Amino acid sequence: MKYSMKWDEWLAESRIGPFPAAIVMVAAYLALQTVILSILATWAGTGVGVDDAEQLIYLPYLWAGYGGSQPPLYTWINWLAAQLFGTNIFTLKLVKYSVLFLAACSVFAAMRRFGYTKATAAAAMLGLFTIPQIAWESQRALSHSVAVVGFCALLLLAMANLIERRSVIAYALFGLATAAAILAKYNDVFLVLALVAAVLSLRELRGAILDPKFAISVAVAILVLAPTTYWSLMHPADLLARGEKFGIDLQQRRMTAAATGAGKFIMATFNFAVLPVLVSALAFALTGFRFSERHPKAPTREVLLWRTLALGLAMLATLVLATGVTEVKARWLVPVLVILPLAMAAYMERLSPRGRDA
Template sequence: MTEGIRIDARDAAPTIRGEQGHLLAALLAYFAAHLLIQMTVTGSLERDEAEIVYLAQQLQLGYGTQPPLYAWLQWLAFSMFGLNLFALALPKVLILLALYLGMYRAARPLIGVHGALAAAASLVLFPQIGWESLRDLTHSVLLTSVACATLWCYFAVLRKPDARGYALFGLLVGLGLQTKYNFGIFLAGLVCASLLVREHRHVLWNRKVVIAAGTAFLVFLPHGAWLMQNLDAAAAGTVRKLAEGAGEAGYLDNVGAGLASLLSATLAFAVLPVLVYLFALRRLRKQIAFDLRAPESRFFLCLYASFLALLVAIVLTGEVGKIKDRWMMPLLFSLPLALFAVAPRLPRRAAFERLRPVVVAVGLLVLILLPMRTWFGPALGKIAPPHHPYPELASELVRRFPATTTVVTEGTLIAGNLHFEQPRLRTLLLEHAIRSEERLAGQVLLVMDEDATPGWLDRFRQACPQAQVTEQGRIRLGYRFGGKGSMTFDYVHLNVEDTTCCCQS
């Protein structure tokens, strides 16, 4: 059954196979180059990278504020290849490869092979996908990739609404909810758009929906059970991030700040590809005619309208002051596909040929600038986490305390970097160590940087009164890659004699 979806059959099979091969070869070469660069640039880990190294120390059903799926994949990579840069970068590279291929597969039945190539290649134009995803992002990359796969599966089920398709859709939904919790916004928008488009509603909404719902429930159930038992811990980080920028001036001021932040985040995400399209397709503008009557055109309009309504509703609570541009990734990644869908008369081959050199130039620029940011950033006065002296700190701590294997610190940036440089060091966050029931026995090392919360040692000793301080000091290390200045780290070495001592608040 194909009612409600317009299938573009203008592309011959040899053309499809040839273009698919070219796309796959280009993507493999691009991400292989990135992987090679990642392994040769020996800077400290970025924030998200350090966080995922910290989380992947062990398998858990939940990891505080972050859903577990990326940490599971990273744990698997470390288990197979060891704790190294290759294993750290490999999951993200494969996820990004799946994102680009998923966009192509989702778009091809709707807008033809050349339109699909243009839509997939255009992903590199979004700064948060083309640049930030390669630089640091983890969970958001996986979220966007699963959202893209879900969109592809949605249209596949629309073309062939069989039980297997509904089960696959449910599987992707269950996995998506374990990438980041704001996958729920994408899912809600998708459901709303599906219900609002009559042709889609008549095809999809039948008893087979139970198959999708049941599959999603079973896939999400293990983490969902953990989530219900740890709801406060899981929600705390999300609530804190949403509340950034929301002051105490009053409801209207907070709503105004939230709406302004929403507009700013949307523009930051979409303005570059929009400008590129306006420039590259300027000679084709007379052939652009929007057709809002087709089901797929109305679907995308309803999809984005639903996203907007959901986000505005969240802002209207008065509790949201800051919306980050990377939160737009799973919501707006399909904009190029939507453009070709609502402008069916746009010559797709010509559009792709005009976009291709720009996309290639942007991709090459990203590959060049990523390592240069690390190598030459300090000379320009730009100090970032890769310039922090965590490898030197890890070596110094191991030299001074060779028998110590447990390190407690306050942030995942330090914790992940120390464990990555010295895998034998088990790292814990101070807050987790205080609140958890994990046993801390023997030699324990507390390490904090200049940004640590005052009173951190008193908090630890209050929670673990049996701990005895054996040494306390300070280590000052210069920035890496010639950066001017230095970082100071305070450390306290303790001996927990009583093996029954557990850190409890």
């Protein structure tokens, strides 16, 4: 246990050259995955999965939108990488793990910008890898869902920067991050709405949104989204191509559909959150933490994370019940539940000293 604590302290507090040790460790892991999986896929002749195959089809083209109901940002990034490294499996892996590295760095930087310690920022960043959809599914098969993780984390960093600085550049960057998140996956709009609503609900922070300069964010987001929005309006069949995956049956009774959708939503949330929660509970248990003790009130920065999480889940649940959706997959909740490891790390810091050990 003592050895583990020393390793944890080094990982959280030390630097390797100019970079935090935790960032370097994640970079090394992702670089290793990029190389090893590219070699294995080529050597074993396994090729690529459905999602990566779709990317290979679109790689020669730089369009404002693509078929399959998917937004274009991830394909744009693959197109750019292909200009440098060619159209091959290595390019696909490089993009995927670079976007995951963007997520890790953005989470670390956002937590530091919110005023948390290096240890808490490292715990939040590494906590991303307790999420099955990130630790396994995103590396095994997914494409656009990887972009969700990367650009939702970047959106959170942009908001943290906006709250701290409130400069013209900060507002412009938040607008750009908002557009990037939506162009990564359309359901990222739920994180945008939940994050803005959470900030507005907190007296200490709402001035950042009520500031007239917030119009800059809105204008930048609209400008960046305009080409793809126009393309989508001109190609409605492509935009709605995979609508059947939501399991909406107009012949089904409304109450029956709502009950089915609610059950699937609860199960998807459970499947997403169970591992991060169990890992955190184990960490608390190993440090001998007692929840019965009196603890400090949550600071605004922590409330923001929990409130964003709660509002986002409430919006998604309302949509499921209102539209008759009967199929909900855990990965569709990534834009909101990606906040969970960050909120739990913030909670741990507040419950020092045992919480910090956890």
